[in-house]
Amino acid sequence: MAGPFRPASPAVDLSPYYQELSDDDITESFRNFDDERNFDLFDRQTRNPNSSNFCIDFGDDDAFCAFDLGADSFSRLLQTPRPPNLHTRWINLWQPYNQKDTLHTLAKHYDFSPRLLGFMCSDPVPPKPKSLQSKKSSSTLRSRGSNKSQKSQGSSKQTSLDSEESIGMTEMMQSTQLELVRDMSHYRMVDEVWHWSSLDWGRRFICLGYNTLHNVRTNTPVEHDDETDQSRDVPYAKRVWNWLLLCADKTVISITEDPFPFSDGNLRAQELKTLYTVRRNLVSVFRQLTKSPTPLRESSLVMLPIRHRIGNSEEETAHRPTDSPGLLFYYLFEDWFTTYSLVARREHGYAAELDRLRREMLVKANLTHVDQLHHIGCQLKVLQRVYRSYELIIERVLKKQEVTLASLKNSHIVSGFDSLASSTAQVASMPQIPEAESLLGVSLSSAARVRFERLKDRLLLYALSEIQECIDQKDSLVMMNFNLIAIKESFSVERLTRVTLLLAKITVVFMPVTLMTGYFSIQFSGVEFTVKSYWWAFVGILGLSLVLVFLFSFFSGTMEGKIISRPWSRMAYDISKRWLLHRKRKGC
Secondary structure, eight states: OOOOOOOSSOOTTOOHHHHTTOOHHHHHHOEETTSHHHHHHHHHHHTOTTOOEEEEEEOSSOEEEEESOOHHHHHHHHHSOOOTTOOEEEEEESSGGGOHHHHHHHHHHHTOOHHHHHHHTOOOOOOOOHHHHHHHHHHHHHHHHHHHHHHTSOGGGHHHHHHHHHHHHHHHHHHHHHHHHHHOOHHHHHHHOTTOEEEEEOSSEEEEEEEEEEOOOOOOOOOOSHHHHHHTTSOSSEEEEEEEEEETTSEEEEEEOOSSTTSTTOOOHHHHHHHHHHTHHHHHHHHHTOOSOOTTTTOTTTOOTTTOOSOOOHHHHHHHHHHHHHHHHHHHHHOHHHHIIIIISTTOHHHHHHHHHHHHHHHOOOTHHHHHHHHHHHHHHHHHHHHHHHHHHHHHHHSOOOOOHHHHTTSSEESSHHHHHTSOHHHHHSOOEEHHHHSSSOOOOHHHHHHHHHHHHHIIIIIIHHHHHHHHHHHHHHHHHHHHHHHHHHHHHHHHHHHHHHHHHHHHHHHHHHHHHHHHTSOOTTOOOOHHHHHHHHHHHHHHHHHHHHHHHHHHTOOOOSSSOOOHHHHHHHHHHHHHHHHHHHHO
16 A cells, blocks of 8 residues: 655644644645645545545535545544534545454444444455366366265165265365355455445444446457356446445545455556546545635536535525535435436437347347347346335435334433433433434435435436336347247248249249140151141240239239239339439439
8 A cells, every 4th residue: 555645735724623633644644625736636646546545624614635544543533523614524445455444443433333344344355266166167077976986886885975975064064154154255245236235324323335336338248158148147337335424423434345456556547447437426526525626616517515505694504514414425425427327328328239239130130139138138137226226225314213112111211301300310310311312323414315305316217217118128129029030930931932833833834835745746647747836836835824824923913023022013113213213314
């Protein structure tokens, strides 16, 4: 990991809050976030693959930021109350597997559950080499062969073999259990189940865990082995797991999975592009928290009402400290650019792919199109489940936590002043906890709640409805493909029928001539045939046969010889029309 980041600007305007913490790392790292020189360096650090974390404390007028802090520095920051002018804090962690001490510090301060902390501290899943897979398959085949050979031995050794097999089964069960525990890691689970999501409530926090899918076009698989077929059943997107926490002390914590955990920060050009895409929403929110000039500040799509407000009324000013944490929490979760690029954008990848397959089917339909549509349908189903999980997360975030009878009975929690006044002396001597503080989770402000409700409507209208429309179109294309194949087969049958009919007509035409030729080849007594009489009879009989075949074809409607043909009269009309049009243009 790279060393701590130090901005070049001196800390002349650093808040006394940081200087009183008596931590050199804090005083050397924190700088004025609204200073243009400092922000330019901070902005570069957000796109640096070696950056590990940052912390921003901000209010309406002041903001301070620091990168690459240690666990001890975070512990001092959390234990010391912030001044009122810095009412909101944002802590972001990249590479969480390298910052387990910091995660333990956060967990101890906000009282995470052991299971939640264990998930956050999970190690990344190493890529499985193909050599190990081949070894496993060969060992499996050898074990099967040995089992077959053991079964073929005599009954005299059956008892000893049974005991040996029972010992082997016990060892196999133990090894299977250990392998199951190793395989059931957090990141392996979220990689296999893309729509996996988590929502944890604590006394001082609410935690969201979810996968984000980023539209990064990687190398499209070409081979058709088992591994490639499985990869074709998931969208061509980069999956990244995220933790997002809103804490009671107006602190927002974001933890992002490292998309390239085994690269040691040495990324290639394509991997850097993927990293920028993954961090795009975070960088956009990061830029909106400063008051210094930033790129695309005037763009309406990225303007966020966290520190930049138009109104300065008394009501608006009073609500800003309470609205800012919830708004920051919402905009970090929203990431509308990802949804827009995957399915909500007009003529997005799946709609264009379905339209391309439709055009190919109209030219030549075959069963390979059904296979392609199957994989597209699997990808759309994965996307549908992912966005369904977002919808469920929003519903649970907006759900109001109700107090239960169990929390009020035989506890130190009181529902109001009346119950407190009527309590006994023994209960009154105990520390009393207000009812609102006993509930799990952190309440969202009205500004954040209305935006979460709006996001839910957007997911239903622009994402899930678009995915469902693509799934319906995929099903209709599958039916159309089979119908086109059936039509193609019927055309083939029609072609065979017409060829057979043509051969029958030729046979009918030349059969009388053959009989006439056989007649002239017979030697009758007193009768001599000349060549002239033979050819006159040949022409007459052949002409009569042609006339009869023509009349039969005309009245039976079998004159056309193509699969899809027009009547002769229509063909003659079209030819004459084109000829007249050509003459008219030539005359002009």
